[in-house]
Amino acid sequence: MTWRQEGAAPEGRMDTPGYVILSRLGAQLRATQVLAHNLANADTPGFQAQRPVFAQHLQTPPDGPRGASTAYSIDRATWRQATPGPLTTTGNPLDVALRGEGFFAVETPGGEERYTRAGRFGLSPDGRLVDAEGNAALDARGTPIVIGPGDTRIEIQGDGTIRSENGPLGQLRVVRFEAPQKLRAVGDRLFAAEEAPQPVERPGVVQGAVEGSNVRPVLEMVRMTEEVREFQLATSFAEREGERLQTAVERILRRRG
Template sequence: MQNTSYIALSRQAALQRQLDVVANNMANANTTGFKSEQMMFREFLVPTRSSQRAIGGKLSFVQDVGVLRDTREGPLTKTDNPLDFAIHGDGYFQIETEAGMRYSRSGHFRMDQTGMLVNSQGFAVMDDRDQPIIFAPNETRIEVSEDGTVSTENGRVARLKVVKFSNDQELRNAGDTLFETTLEPEVVARPAIVQGMIEESNVQPVVEMTRMTQILREYQGVQKMLDTEHERTMKAMQALSGARPA
């Protein structure tokens, strides 16, 4: 009797974590460069006391094994802001933070008080020499070519560093659309950067709402089964003890 409840509870716990992932996707539907995620599940078999027998079986639990990130490119939106950059195709901008190098698809940049190119959190955007990109006070006409070369009215300033990885799923969320990883980045030789545009989130709100509704229905179905199992157990205990129902 307890095994049924344990299996059902394992499914409910997995559904709760899945709902958290969907809710996070919905919350970041308008976050530039955000990539949607979904849970990965597998069957987890636990031997029973009778497993050593010829007809022994195993209990099948639900186990969430990780999160799969959708790395597909989000829609590009025109902003006409000269410091907004979008990467078309593979690649990440390299950002230097206080905790080390981080990587991001969000190219919503700005210039700080010192003339340094930074992201929305104020962290420096790296060039291909792993140095911050700094503009002179009199430089106002900023242009970025497709290969990432940054120029002004005074000439070439630097080249944006765009990197890629052997397995994008190894990147871990570091907050604020930043990723961290122990993998060695590989420089993209021919990036495709578009100035005056940003990459929107690739979250599809309608799809996420459908998933949320499905998760809720599944959770309610499991709860109904638990309630039915509890009622059956109580009736069995009353029958075995000879007690009359209250």
């Protein structure tokens, strides 16, 4: 979950409606950006749709009437929709998907351990099992999995054990987290964790399949249409508020003149 720092609302009086609508415009812009990001990743394996979380900041003027307050929109967080995506059969023996909770563990070229639901694996030139970005898939001991040139018939069992005609080659490291919403997205497929991962005792590994994105484009387009309409309404209100302030300024100047 990505947390955003809460900002204090301005102390304006005459401009208060303007500040309120500006906070609303910021919220609508953020919601539209999240939806656009979801739509852009509708075909990304293992991608999980994101949803923005907004809150209200209530400000009560010190000399205002009792119980009167102004509500400002605040962008508080972004949470991920953890519903599994659909499984697509590929026929590639190195493609794997998870039926149920958990993440595959991979190691980046910089040596950091990252986590993913996208199990579209292949082989690097040195025989390592790697994901689409070249990150090495890790085994249960936390070391990269290597498949030799003589290992031609690959079988991946439900618990993640990898075997060939020459015997066992390792077991995919599948982990879980107590607070998965706190995972930090690194790109569109990987996550970084602050807490220690826990092994999944009985992972549901499916060979020859890939988990797709859980984004439902039709629903996202409906949400996008609604957010655009809200943004247009807020923009219209901001324009009218600007005209009101301009008229007030002109009246004040005429009186002083």
